[in-house]
Amino acid sequence: MDLFRLTATEASAMYRRGEVSPVDVLESAIARTEATEPRINAVTEQWVDEARAAAAASEARLARGERIGALEGIPLMLKDEQPVAGRLLEDGSLLDKGSIATETHPIVERIQAAGAVVHGRTTTPEYCCAPVTHSKLWGITRNPWNTDFTPGGSSGGSGAVLAAGSTILATGSDIGGSIRIPSSFCGVIGFKPPFARVxxxxxxxxxxxxxxxxxxxxxxxxxxxxxxxxxxxxGDAASLREVVTVSGEAGPLTGMRIAVCLDLGGYEVDPVVEANTCAVAEALVAAGAKVDFVELPWGPDRVLKTAWPHFGAVMGPFIESVLEGDPARAEQLMPYTRAFAESAGGDYVEGLVAETAFYRPFAELMTGYDALVCPTIATTGLAADEPSTDSAAIFSQLMTLPFNVIGRVPVLAVPSGLAPNGVPTGVQIVGRTFDDATVFRVGAALEQELGLWTDPAWWPAV
Structure with missing residues (x-):
């Protein structure tokens, strides 16, 4: 049995039964990383010595029968964007090469407190500005399913290490699809929480x-x-005081109504992606749900027109602050970073009005449904070295951004099948605002009914 292919829940149960130790699982993940990294290039740094010490400490706590954390002994890699005080924080940019973080992200503190064994950091595109993962600093990150293709971005390194088996859990972040895009292309699961939940x-x-x-x-x-x-x-005044617990326990969907939208109002969806989404709809029916195919009046043109003022107000000034008014620094940026900053813009107030109008048809639709299911990406893959400098063309393939525009909705991304090029396809399960539990209920039922990623044969043999 390849221990690096265990899920976290499987590993935790085996730890409690004394069938395997955190040290064994970590060593399996480290060996797998060494075997796959020359090709995949998804890890920015490894913390092997610290991880081995943490795994040994977890093993000792388990042996003594002490109270343990929810992630006790589970190998985990962090997206490089999330800072750890005293560690490198380079954001995939030559401008930040060698920079050291002065604070630790709150989710990292919680992960460490829960007993996880953090053993590495994963690649991102520069400043998380692209749906692919390559940079002048770290090179090209490749998809374990087909190395000619990208694992997606910006959490592409995290998606790649999970698919390759280099770790058991990983973190991501999402401002336009950056968790869901790599989840789809890498055949893994990812969750974009509603705004302020995390x-x-x-x-x-x-x-x-x-x-x-x-x-x-x-x-x-x-x-x-x-x-x-x-x-x-x-430290975060926006963070919600309500604590919501979600579950991955599978059960029937009897009584649930689920809407399926194939093109979100005008995305040009590849026939393979559409067919795999229809297979998901059939699986939902088999799980007991009532499923209807619906329409939404969005489409990529409206999505971009709505979102660009927001990005112009947030990402544009952020990139300008990085440049510090020095034209020479701009030459060190990736072309996609410059293109994204230059494309975004518009009247911010008009953008806020447009966001409200954008949300309304979704909200009206969801008065009659418990969840919406749609493709994650309209296409079946992007080249590993895709320039990603034509922002409008790239975003017209990504069906994730609408749910950042209406960012208070939870979205769970799960696989839907494979494309002929060997790259997975995926769907998004979208809930009503802040209804996290429902999307996990639907996702768990789909996982059981489809039987795709629960099959050991699902994973790539890179």
Missing amino acids: PGLAPFNSDTYCADGPMGRSVADVALLQNVISGPWV
């Missing part, structure tokens, strides 16, 4: 489009990590 750091903790979230290889694993990182934090 605490963050300034300035993006106040950005309604943005959320840090969990990634894993099962719905139960993602629920486990989400329950650890969510909840209010004294």
Whole structure:
């Protein structure tokens, strides 16, 4: 049995029964990382010595029968964007090469307190500005399913290490699809929490489009990590005081009504993606749900017109602050970073009005449904070195951004099948505002009914 392919819930149960130790599982993950990293290039740094000490401490606590944390002994990698005091924080940019973080992200503190064995950091595109993962600093991160293709971005490194088997849990963040895009392309599970469910750091903790979230290889694993990182934090005034617990336990969907929208009002969806989404709809019916195919009046043009003022107000000034008014620094930026900053813009107040109008048809639709299901990405893959400099063209393929525009909705991304090129496809399960529990209930039922990623044969043999 390959221990690196265990889910977190499986590993935790085996720890409690004394069938395997955290040390064994960590060593399996480290060996797997060494075997896959030359090709995948998804890890920025490994903390092997510290991780081995943490795994040994977990093993001792388990042996003594002490009270243990929810993530006790589970190997986990952190997205490089999330700072750890005293550690590198380079954001995939030559401009920040060698920079050291002065504070620790609250979700990292919670993950460490829950007993996880943090053993590495994962790659991102520069400043998380692209749906692909390559940079001048770290090079090209590749998809374990087909190395000609990208694992997605910006949490592409996290998606890649999960698919490759280099870790058991990982963290991500999402401002336009950055958890869900790599979840889809890598065949893993990812959750974009609703705004303020998970605490963050300034300035993006106040950005309604943005959320840090969990990634894993099962719905139960993602629920486990989400329950650890969510909840209010004294350093984030936006963080919600309500504590919501989610579950990955599978059960029937009897009595639930689910809407399926194939194109969100005008995205050009690849026939394979559409067919796999229809297979998901059939699985929902088999699980007991009432399923209707519906329409929404969105489409990529309206999405971009609505979102660009927001990005112009948030990401544009952020990139300008990084440049410090020095044109020479701009030359060190990735072309996609410059293109994104230059494309975004518009009247911010008009953008806020547009966001409210954008939300209304979704809200009206959801008065009659418990959840909405749609494709995650309209296409079946992007090249590993995709320039990503034509922002409008790239975003017209990503069906994730609408749910950042209406950022208070929870979205669980799960696989839907495979494309002929070997790259997975995926769907988004979207809930009403702040209804996290429902999307996990639907996701767990789909996981059981489809039987895709629960099959050991699902994972790539990179």
